Amino acid sequence: MTGSAQDTQPHPDAPASSVAADTVELLGLVAHLQHVAFNRLAEDARVAPTTGQQLELSRLAAAAVDRRDRVLARVVELGGDAEECLGAYARLLEDFDSRTQPSTWWERLLRTYVAEGVSDDFCRIAAASVDERSRELLLEVLDDAAHADLAVGELEAAGAQDEVLVSRLALWGRRLVGEALGVVQQAIAAHPGLGRLAVRREHAAAPADVPAPVDTPTSAEDGDTGKIFGELTAEHTRRMSRLGLTA
């Protein structure tokens, strides 16, 4: 094999195209978010007030480990390195976490509900542009609404008896969504493949026969990403209204 052949032909185990490389970037993000979900849910389980909640939350934590590992298995199938693509996001949520320390159990529940809602929505948008097998896996992983259902149930029940709590949580939710959208912006800036996938869907959605501009560089300033942030905000508003909270 000549040097030039090696330059133009990717290794058989390596991502076959830039879309595949971007897909590994997205899979890494989703795996990281599941890993973070595991950490959060495990901490929630530790501090939950009742044995029943501790059991339930620890089961959700274990399920997040399983989902993360299924996503990492797909990374390996696409020729990526599981630990590397997970580690690339290690510091992504540091600012968010330190700036949104919950002071009560309800604030903690709402934080997870809002943060996972926004990040899952973004990943779902980007997942529209990846290969079918990766997309199916991602949508399945992102569809798990067990924690959301638990949060909605508990927050609704608590809010029904306490108007002060409701208005406090509405305020908290507005702060959370600002921080969460900031995380998405940072993720796109640091991992341009994520922005390419998300924007590609926007373009593909309009005239279906026009090839999507896969390699178009993108940034948080683009009109395309502006549309995505509008969509993320609208979905957040819908989620807050499920709780009877004004976004």
Add this chain to the structure above:
Amino acid sequence: MTGSAQDTQPHPDAPASSVAADTVELLGLVAHLQHVAFNRLAEDARVAPTTGQQLELSRLAAAAVDRRDRVLARVVELGGDAEECLGAYARLLEDFDSRTQPSTWWERLLRTYVAEGVSDDFCRIAAASVDERSRELLLEVLDDAAHADLAVGELEAAGAQDEVLVSRLALWGRRLVGEALGVVQQAIAAHPGLGRLAVRREHAAAPADVPAPVDTPTSAEDGDTGKIFGELTAEHTRRMSRLGLTA
């Protein structure tokens, strides 16, 4: 049904004998220890220095949830209440945890290795006296040595390069085993069924044809429990020598 019949005949869903009631008490302890293991492993995963260790420890945490739930399913089969029998042990390890706060990663690994070693050994002794199905489940759950193997591997590797660390950890191990044996004593005092099961094995072990004195009350002062503590100490010494540490 008359009042006296109700007094002498247990509810069909209730444990059929005092051994079954003691078995539920033991299953509750093992389920609690797995729940504690989940919490510890999840915390270990959060603070582990490398992505690889984080992945491995989070998988062990998820496996502890699965084992706990299998034990709780057996509690329900025996007519017990899963949350109640788990909740009965909620404060068991509070003192141990507050008195053995690890100050390094190695101290943390050794704490888990020693605490789980002692408690698993005690549960194995008590498990010898329960019905076959519960015993098989318990021995399977208690046999999982994944964390022990991980701890041995890491502690051996670290100790091989650092004699000061080895002598510090040997000291730490001696403190840990004292506290761990204290926990077993407290558990037997608060849950006499555990002591009955453990002592029953001692009696059954000698002449096999003599019925074991199931209902003999026991306490931590008994010669029988003294024998058990001797056995727990011997097993601890063997485990420490696996690490090249003097017990």
